[in-house]
Amino acid sequence: MNVWIQLLVLWLLAAVTMCLGWQWQRQRSNAGIVDVLWAAGVGGGAVLLAAFGSGATAPRVILAMLGGLWGTRLAVHLWRRVHGEPEDGRYRHLRAHWSGSQLRFFLFFQFQAVLIVLFSLPFLAVASNPRGPDAWTLSGLAIWLLSVLGEAIADHQLACFRADPAHRGHTCRDGLWRYSRHPNYFFEWIHWFAYVCLAIGSPIARLAWAGPLVMYVFLRWISGIPYTETQALRSRGDYRAYQRSTSMLIPWFPQRSDP
Structure with missing residues (x-):
């Protein structure tokens, strides 16, 4: 199947899914479902492009497994x-x-469908790789395992902190959150480098760099850290001190901060 047709099919599936998600949030006034559908959509994109890719069997199977597992874990975590x-x-x-505009929410959900296609470009590169397993494959597997485990640990630590009513209005500094204000985002970003390694040898390997580059831009300046920290400053009185003492994204030792 032509790569443009593959991307068109993926976009159509994502657009329909986001329409259903928009209806769900309209009935329940909860737009958080868009994050669940985005994760599931990108994971599904990895499986779809792996199935119809023109590359060797091994990189396509690895892509379907890694992308599918990553998307499933993240979607389930967000759904909870x-x-x-x-x-x-x-x-x-x-x-x-x-002002509750459903038209704006509909366009927002459809924009996420476009982002699913954009973030699936690295998968297209891997699915077109004619090379079998090699040292780059092992590097990609190692990066994927480290990043997914790191993100899962960070998510679990935050969930445990949030589950205690005594912590309401306070900032989590447990585990990985002591060294980064957004360790989950950090490992999410690192995860995309796995596909850069897996795409080495592909005729369109450069597309794999869209993953880490676009993800960093979104996390750093658009929809990740800016929105999360603005909300944290509104809801947590100790967050300003946390900002002064703790690295924003890349984990590092905390600094002393005046209250």
């Missing part, structure tokens, strides 16, 4: 939060800012 908690403060603020 969306299904069991009120709407995230970021989306409540957006809902108030947009």
Whole structure:
């Protein structure tokens, strides 16, 4: 199947899925479902492009397994939060800012469908790789394992902290959160370098760099850290001191901070 047709099919599936997600949030006033569907959509994109790719069998099978597992883990984790908690403060603020406009929410959900295609470009590169397993494959597997485990640990530590009612209004500094304000984002970013390694040898290997580059831009300046920290400053009185003492993204030893 032509690569453009593959991307078109992926976009159509993502657009329909986001339409259903928009209807879900409209009925429940909880836009957090968009994060669940994005993770599931990108993971599904890895499986779809692996199935129809023109590369060797080994990189396509590895891609389907790694991308599918990553997307499933993240989607399940996010669904537990969306299904069991009120709407995230970021989306409540957006809902108030947009005066509840469902047209804007619909366009927002459809923009996420476009992002699913954009973040699937690294998968297209891997699925076109004609080379079998080699040292780059092992490097990609090692990066994937380290990053997914790191993100899962960070998510678990935060979930345990949030589960204690005594911690309401306070900032998590447990485990990995002592060394980075966003360790989950850090490992999410590192995860995309796995596909750069897996794409080595592909005629379109450069597309794999779209993953770490675009993810860093979104996390650093657009939808990740800026929105999360703005909400944290609104809801946690100790967050300003946490910002002064703790590395923003890349884990590092905390510094002393005046209250």
